[in-house]
Amino acid sequence: MADPLSRVFSALADPTRRDIVARLAVGDATVNELAAPYDVTVQAVSKHLKVLEDAGLVSRSREAQRRPVHLEAEVFDLMTKWIERYRRQAEERYRRLDDVLRAMPDADSAEPQEGSPS
Amino acid sequence: MADPLSRVFSALADPTRRDIVARLAVGDATVNELAAPYDVTVQAVSKHLKVLEDAGLVSRSREAQRRPVHLEAEVFDLMTKWIERYRRQAEERYRRLDDVLRAMPDADSAEPQEGSPS
DNA sequence: GGCTTTCTCAACCGGACGGTTGACAACGGT
DNA sequence: ACCGTTGTCAACCGTCCGGTTGAGAAAGCC
Numbered sequence: 001m002a003d004p005l006s007r008v009f010s011a012l013a014d015p016t017r018r019d020i021v022a023r024l025a026v027g028d029a030t031v032n033e034l035a036a037p038y039d040v041t042v043q044a045v046s047k048h049l050k051v052l053e054d055a056g057l058v059s060r061s062r063e064a065q066r067r068p069v070h071l072e073a074e075v076f077d078l079m080t081k082w083i084e085r086y087r088r089q090a091e092e093r094y095r096r097l098d099d100v101l102r103a104m105p106d107a108d109s110a111e112p113q114e115g116s117p118s
Numbered sequence: 119m120a121d122p123l124s125r126v127f128s129a130l131a132d133p134t135r136r137d138i139v140a141r142l143a144v145g146d147a148t149v150n151e152l153a154a155p156y157d158v159t160v161q162a163v164s165k166h167l168k169v170l171e172d173a174g175l176v177s178r179s180r181e182a183q184r185r186p187v188h189l190e191a192e193v194f195d196l197m198t199k200w201i202e203r204y205r206r207q208a209e210e211r212y213r214r215l216d217d218v219l220r221a222m223p224d225a226d227s228a229e230p231q232e233g234s235p236s
Numbered sequence: 237g238g239c240t241t242t243c244t245c246a247a248c249c250g251g252a253c254g255g256t257t258g259a260c261a262a263c264g265g266t
Numbered sequence: 267a268c269c270g271t272t273g274t275c276a277a278c279c280g281t282c283c284g285g286t287t288g289a290g291a292a293a294g295c296c
Contacts (some may be wrong), residue, residue: 031272031274042272042274043275046273046274046275065271065272065273066271
């Protein structure tokens, strides 16, 4: 799974991982701190962080034996851009269909939109 | 996996599924039409559509034996809201840290931010 | 009534995923 | 020098996922 968009989306598809992101938005934290609230092992959280890191959502620096985890904001833009594009298109299309329907006072049968006008 | 956000994110974590969404943004399409470009079976695409439908990204109506697939825009807002929240928080935090660093001419040692002041 | 088209359901397969346990590397405290 | 803390790596396990094939439901065409 090479492409960055897939990595980001699938990283955020996990509730625990989303929760971690939420908490990192408040402030950096160590792995142990992050693991505390959940009843899973530290190793599991470490794995989650690796996923988030590979997706570019998070970076880990070195500070003595601690590894503070930091939320990286830029990657969000990648998603936002993708989403916005298609959301806009879909809404536009919806609006246009609405116009078509309004401009069609005697809706009879036959297939309405979509079909090639030939 | 009950929660809606997880469903949407993981639905969009697949490139094929994202591609389908992209094409549906242009206009509704049938399963066969959607399957054509890919070298997978129609069944596989049907499965993808089920995933997208369960995520609320897509709706399928009945029109004779055809099942036109329609892109649903509202769910995008769910994601956008989630993303925006944490992106904003992260950026804010970044800005604030920047201020702190600028207001700290004689950075010596001791742990800077984050540590419990005890 | 048959045949074709369109699509879904069910069963199966290999690979990825989330979790565990166990070992160990790296560093600080005393 | 030793121990404790912090964190990762490796191997394993059950489940989910994306794909296949095969069968069948639902509707139009002739």
